Amino acid sequence: MSGSRGKRNGLHQQIVLSGFGGQGILFLSRLLAEAAIAGGFPVLTSETHGMAQRGGVVVSHLKVGGFESPLVRAGRADLLLVLKEENVALHREFLAGGGVLIVNAPVPPDAGPGVRVHAVDADALALSAGAPHAVNLVLLGFALARIGGGTAGGFFCAPGEIREALSRRHGGGGSRLDDALSALDLGIAHGT
Amino acid sequence: MSDRILMQGNDAIARGLVAAGCAVAASYPGTPASEILSSIDRWRKKCGATMHVEWAVNEKVALEIAYTAAITGLRAAVSMKQVGLNVASDPLLSAAYLGVTGGFLVVSADDPGPHSSQTEQDSRLMAMMAKVPVLDPASPAQAMAFAGAGFELSEAFGVPVMLRPTTRVCHASQDVDAPPFRPPGREAARFVKDPARWAATPVFRRGLHDLLAGKIAAIAAWPATAPIRVNPDVSPVKAVVASGVAFAHARELFGELGISDRIALYQAIQPYPLHAAFIEHLLDTYTEILVLEESAPVMEMQIADRRRVRGRMTGAVPGTGELLPEIVERLLSRFAGLPNPGRALPVQGGGRRPTLCPGCAHRSSFYAIRKAAPEGIYPSDIGCYTLGINLGAVDTVLCMGAAVSQAAGFDYAHRISGGRVDIVATIGDSTFYHAGIPPLIDAVVQGARFVLVILDNGTTAMTGNQPTPGTGIGAGGETTAAVDMEGLVRACGVRFCRTANPDRLSEFVALLKEALVHARERGVAVVIARQPCAMVSLAAGGKAPDGIVITAECTGCRHCVDRFECPALVFDESTNRVRVDEMTCTGCGVCVSVCPVGAIRRE
16 A cells, blocks of 8 residues: 655655546546656546546546545545536536636636635647647646646655656657647647 | 556456466456456567467356366456346356466456446455355455465365456556566466366265365455454444445545544455454444445345344445445444535536447448338347437347347247237347347247347447457457358248348438348348448547538538437537538538438538
8 A cells, every 4th residue: 555655755745637538537637647657646547437538527526635536535636627618517616615617618617615726728739730639738738837747735756757757758859749748838838 | 756657446346367477367348347347468579478368259158268268277367348247147057166377366246336237236245156265355455465365265265256357447547566477387288187077977976065065164254354443442332334435435434524433444355255353343342333345235135134224225335336436424423423414416417418429330330220111110239239219210229139039939929929020120230149149040930920130330339349250350360260240140041131231321221221121021130231330440440531401401400410320410500500520520421312412512
């Protein structure tokens, strides 16, 4: 069982990622999990596989710090990343009071009282960059820039740690890494 | 930089198996177990071990292959989803009597919820029926450790051992320290003939049953798999006994609710047979015992004193459904005498339903079936194409292979009662090989009248594109023999067997009508709808070069949206017309011939 071995001891962060099958939710949650491990945190995730991956609702849970259960309970998420706006109504119940919603939407939707909402039209950004399948990284880049990473109150990791995790995934280089980094940077530029 | 690595539960199970010297592994894909075998192959290549790794034609064959290796003294494993264990139950129950000489693990992944299954049955009940021990991991790290521990248990008693993860273990990921691989150079396979055991007739089976009962009694005292007490320093009057991921939820909540000093918490890693001394200890020590387990009361029914036990049998724990952490929180709060945690209900279900992928040829097949037999009955089967239900072209789904037998059953039921109906059944290629052949033979012999459409996309798509016996590719990407589907269908006695590309819609509708005429007059007709899975084609070659456009002629009639349901065709409420979603359109162009007014065109 995981203990508290984190370099930033005491950090506990619960994140829910929501979207449709095919949007790269699974990729995003694994990327974040790998960044967490590289940062010295224990990590637990829960993924959606099977029929839902055929365009249905897909959810990943990510718990960074010393946890035992792979699932985030309703009302406990610090952060909710939503790749399809219509999922906000379904999954905003995961958010804790004072939690942050990051959503792929042209205008910020109403997420109820006590929720801080940050919206970006990641679809339009990704399409304009000729990378429609990189919406996930655009949104992640936006989130990292908007709420901060590696700092108190922000993401458990900094943008540089995500870049390193991407680099490890893509074997340290190549055009796929370049494309991924461009998408991340596009999001960062719009979140700054 | 940490030396720990992220591992999915299924990947961790595979690593545990290969590291422990598993020599033969077989499986049939099924969520949530699918990734185990492909991971075994990956770890095998990484450590350079000589293994036989295969995607078997079905779970029964997979279990028999792995079991046989284990009676030659080798370590072997079979993996499947829980309904796959139903298919493999025949050899499992017999293998329990005969036992093994090498370690044998049956990995059966359950799906409480269910998230991607027909049932939320509990494989541990099957272990109980078969009288084999079962290990119930709470996390990927534990599942990895139990693979090795399972082999040791299996070899110590000469019995098959079940490893039962659930979806929340299989599809959880965690940072783990991966165990080193066992050094290569194992013993050679050695089968010692003993017909009284390996070919036991009923007269010997009674003795084997006695032997098995003795083994189970001894396993109920095996120290290595005894329950673990989380908080041994306190002496409360209440105890929680949990297994699987319900234990993980409970352990986290014990900390959050601050009840570790008030209630004893045990993890039962071997729910069957529950350790006899542990049952005695529970009943000697505690006045109330809450049992948290998924999804059947397997441990609960082994704790005999009904007055002290609370669980699924007493109604204290919901009798169906997944034990989500919100539910565990309520149960623990009530058990500890704390106030109800209030709102925080589980977030479950809802939202957009799954649908066939853009560019999927199954969509064309279903559209054509409804055109050719608009008043028909449409039995179907297990796979991506179950989603044909969205298109009104799937009326029944029972279990693997049942599309064929249900098609025949519908014909006989109508025939004897004087009715006549067109029946068009659909089955995927992998499902056809898995369980569709015996019912097809049966239908030919009985003179059943229906059309069977085999949706041949050359892969097991739903579970992540594993190869089928028709593809000529093995589990590790190696070349294998390939089965000739048309030859197989004809060899079953089918006299009408034609193959076509369903994306050529009008030709395909005409072929289906021809098949229907044959079926009405002469018996079973088979149409093989052959077009590669769009996911595979997209990965290989990308989108078609020319885009699809909607012209001003679109009347907003919704025919393409409702009857064809391609996710790339979106009805825009503001314009009352359809538009193409550039993010998802593959450019397959089948929709061009679907529009009744010709408003969908290729650029």
